Amino acid sequence: MTIVVRNISKSFPAKDDAMTIKVLNGVDLDVPDGQIVALFGPNGSGKTTLLNVISRIESSDSGHVDVRANTNDRPLLGYALQNFRDALLPWKTALDNVAFGLMALGVPHATARQQTNAFLEEYGFKFPRMSYPYQLSGGQQQTVVLARSFIQRPFNLLLDEPFGALDHEARFRIQDLVISLLQKAPCALLLVSHDIDEALYMSDELVLLSHRPGHVVERFPVPFQRPRSHVLLASPEFSSLRRQVVAAFLKEVGV
């Protein structure tokens, strides 16, 4: 129920094969149980690569990753890819795409559908369930993929830009939805976000990565009490913390 990342470095071969490009350079990270850590950093700072290493899609050149859980009655790790369209199965309805998450864990089809309907109902997911992915908007598609990740109730969860296709209002709504989902089924959540407000609003700690090769520049504990509401975004405390993060970010990208 924790994610521990120690001294991870990773290089990729460059296009001409003669050289390598270093993407990650000694990253340390901890995501404790029941907490949300937001990864924030310039493009190319290796955020997605880090998630890929944690999920073992890619191996690291050095360092180690430890993803832990105490029991095995829930999946150890969930990962919603940045390109959410890849995760959707175009021949399945939205409902069945979510139910796929349960079926992949061995739940029979009829039961999975029933539980999925109940789950979507309970948390107020609004997409049309009997539509096919190509009939949904980008934001709805992304919500389906999120629902599929959450219905599995993994002990640890990686979300890569999970709300990128949503409009502002839907974004706020789903941020609160994700937080409430975590309260019911606590997990260690590592979130990549390009939106500084979102990263601060959701997380317990914001980790700022440098530009390539990515390493941790600074960690910002986010002390605001939960439950939070979006009114927080207009408060002086929030603005002050936001200013610090922006200053550190600007210094890093050299503006």
Next chain:
Amino acid sequence: MTWRFLIGPVILVLVWTIVTSFGLVRPLFLPAPLNVLSSLYVLLAEGPLWSDIVATLYRTIAAFSLAALFGLLLGVPLGVSREFYDASEFVLDFSRSMPSPAIIPLAMLLFGLGDLSRIAVATFTCTLVNAIQIAYAVRFIPRNRIMAARLAGAKGAFLIRHVLIPSVVPGIVAGWRITLSLSLIIIVVTEMFIGTQAGLGMRIYDYHMMFRSADMYATILVLGLIGYTLNKVIELSEQRFVHWRGRL
């Protein structure tokens, strides 16, 4: 508007009527539409046309089905193994590029003068078309789709059934769409070449030799309708069963 599809046929028949009623073309080359229609009626009422239709359809469907089966058996390993594909590519492309009438004499040598030869020629060419479509469909299953499914916990038979097979289905159906028309074309050609008792290809050729132009036109018309219907059947099943193809 849906009625617009009628404009083309109406103009065609109109021109046909004008040309024939003014005697611009000798009836031997182009009989009047009414003559063709009455020929069609007689051929259908007296029977020979029905057995021709059944014979041609039987051969077409047999070749199509065999090619669907063999195409799958050949196409899946071709798609899975890059080495197998590389090793077979030249032979496949060479055989696929071979005009099928060229192998009719060979088929007659190997399989005799019966239906087996006709079906074999069509099956051969259509199998290759299917195999290549399926090989590509298998090879180009989106990698990230598989990865995302694995990340969600899908593996083994579940992954094959719920992710891999549905991903390949559009490729399979794309092959079928080509091979259903193709097997009809090849079967009709073989019916003209390899002697038989019944079959639309044979009948068209016979009427031609006997200068029975109206009967020839009537049979061609029937053949055209069959081709059109087969195409529609595949097209509608595609819309029904793989409606999501290329849409995400």
